[in-house]
Amino acid sequence: MSGISPTIAIASGKGGTGKTLVATNLAMTAARSGLSTTLVDCDVEAPNDHLFLPADATIHDVEATIAAVVKDQCTACGACRDACMYGAIRILAGTVVVFPELCHGCGLCTQVCMTGGMTEVPVRVGELLIGAVQGMPAESAQLNLVTGRLDVGEVKAPTVIGAARRRGEASQAQLTLLDAPPGVACAAVAAVRGADVALLVTEETAFGMHDLDLAWRLVNTLGIPAGIVINRAEEHTGGINVTQWAIESGIPVLASIPFDRRIASAYADGELVIDAVPSEKERFVQLLERARELASGSSVTTQAGAAS
């Protein structure tokens, strides 16, 4: 994760701003430019990148560890129950019971147990789909897609995101893209932490603006340089002005993707907009260049004309 093989996270506070659109089109743009690229779909509750980038994938289980009672050794002393921060261990009718859906897998119970009555066992929480994107032009570099998928009803998104990112790093591509989940809590942190740059995708609505500010505060807290991508951008008629906010906050606007029915239509059909709408091909080439400059620590000439 350096300027030589940078990691770019694509994030947003609000859902539905266009992270997947930016991530998939940027990944294809990079691979076609000759950079070997790995896109990690960290939106593990609703991973969609594969719809735009069909890959011949192999499937691998992702496991977390949870507490389990060793019946022969347990004396039901209650030390594990008292230590558990999550209320996952109870003594019912004189027997220690673990509620797996409440267990965070911290392992504290195994540390406080003096009799060897508590252990940890692996449980499946999700899966990874790993493969090379098919149908790439001959002159392209390889494009790998690692998709993290959380099992329905599971809560351990960060575990699946961590596993997906490790597999992504193992492919040693020249560029790694992380398609983060929306929000600013555990899953979003797991997806963007350690990235060289974060592209914050937003739209010029009150919701978009509000949640962009949250996302900015998250990446700022994590010490990640950020650039903004405005999606569904329209001519300014007053109201919400992300560009103005970006100038005042000292964050470069790296691209403005226009509000265009052709883009929406291609996206809805699962197509890459760089293929469907001619103007977008060059826009993503420029976005890639600016994002890589930002990742390498350089200042960037932005659309707003302000350097970071």
Next chain:
Amino acid sequence: MIVVASAAGPTLDDAVDERFGRAKYFVAVDPDTGEIVKSIDNSANREAQGGAGTGSAEIVSELGAVAVLTGHLGPKAFAALEIAGIPGYAAVGRSVSEAVKAYVAKELETLTAGPAGIKP
């Protein structure tokens, strides 16, 4: 023998609390005498971030209850009570003492697992 009611307060005259995991009080009653054996303030589970249902089941289990009189059991509370071998009965709209009398008269319906998380 002890039956435990989730209750809005610590006395026999308080209403049965619809919530189990996040009930205000648990009132343990001897159904033979109709007298309170113990009243427990359930604020620890009320204020817990998670695990309130299983925590309340643990309290009831430790009291040695043979039945729980309440309004609603979430899936984890239900599972925990099942492990403890304690059935739940629907008793909302009654005071604790009325609920215990209805339990003794076998007028109460058995509860099954409902959806999680009725908000206070």
